[in-house]
Amino acid sequence: MINHTYDCHPNDVENNSQAxxxxxxxxxxxxxDNGILIAFILALYGIxxxxxxxxxxxxxxxxxxxxxxxxxxxxxPQVNGYxxxxxxxxxxxxxxxxPAIAITALATKDxxxxxxxxxxxxxxxKPIDPDDLIAKVKKLMYQ
Numbered sequence: 001m002i003n004h005t006y007d008c009h010p011n012d013v014e015n016n017s018q019a020x021x022x023x024x025x026x027x028x029x030x031x032x033d034n035g036i037l038i039a040f041i042l043a044l045y046g047i048x049x050x051x052x053x054x055x056x057x058x059x060x061x062x063x064x065x066x067x068x069x070x071x072x073x074x075x076x077p078q079v080n081g082y083x084x085x086x087x088x089x090x091x092x093x094x095x096x097x098x099p100a101i102a103i104t105a106l107a108t109k110d111x112x113x114x115x116x117x118x119x120x121x122x123x124x125x126k127p128i129d130p131d132d133l134i135a136k137v138k139k140l141m142y143q
Contacts, residue, residue, distance in 0.1 A: 019138060019141075019142065020042075020045040020046055020047050020134070020137065020138065020141070021045070021046030021047075022046060022047075022048070023046070023047045023048070023068045023069065023137075023141065024047070024048045024049075024050070024065060024066060024067045024068050024069075025039075025042050025047050025048070025049045025050070025067055025068065025069045025070070025071060025137075026049075026050050026051075026052070026058060026061075026062060026065055026067035026069075026070050026071070027039050027042070027049055027050070027051040027052075027071045027072075028051075028052055028053075028054070028055060028057075028058045028070070028071070028072040028073060028076070028081075028084065029051070029053065029072070029073040029076070029103065030053050030054060030073060030076040030077060031073070032053060034073065034103070034126070035051040035052075035053065036051065037128070038051075038071060038103070038128065038133070039051050041128075041130045041133055041134070042071075042133075042134075042137070045134055045137075047069075047137070050065045050067070054076060054077070054078060054079070055072070055076055055078070055079035055080070055081070055083070055084035055087075056078060056079055058070075058072070058084065059079075059084070059087060059088075062088070062095060063093065063095065066095070067095075067098065068098070068099075068141065069098065069099050069100070069101070069137060069140060069141060070085075070088065070098050070099070070100040070101070071100070071101045071103060071133075072084055072085065072100065072101070072102060072103065072120075073102075073103050073104065074102055074103070074104040074106060074111070074115060075104065075105065075106065081102055081104070081115065081118075081120075082114060082115065082118040083118075085100055085102070085115075085118050085119040085120050086118055086119055088100065088119065089119040099121050099140035099141065100119065100120045100121055100122075101120065101121065101122045101123075101124060101133075101136055101137070101140070102115035102116075102120040102122065102123040102124070103124050103126060103128060104123065104124075104125060104126065105125070105126040107125045111123075112125075121140055122136045122139075122140065124136065
């Protein structure tokens with residue numbers, strides 16, 4: 001099990017970082033480097049990040065870490081992102097309503113449409129643009 005928790009907030013991050021300071025994110029990606037990169041970007045804005053490398057791990061810890069936002073890869077072994085978000089949406093807790101961002105290298109409109117139909121609120125294409133990721137997080141958290 002790969003589980004990293006990041007909590008850093010350097011002073012050189014530009015304005016608006018306070019809006020995200022203290023939020024908790026769960027990042028799910030079987031590519032460890034992608035998970036670390038996303039976690040690093042989020043942590044720069046004061047978001048406390050937990051990363052795991054599979055949907056199964058995420059389902060095991062989501063109730064414990066109580067994230068405010070979920071960011072998940074789509075293509076993963078065992079349980080893909082589509083099935084994962086359906087499981088989240090069927091939970092009998094308030095976590096079933098968690099804002100969720102799909103991250104995918106599958107760059108077709110149909111793939112993003114399927115992600116949205118499965119229960120994600122937003123779909124982003126890899127490679128992730130850090131500014132776009134932060135803008136989507138802000139929009140989901142404060143719309």
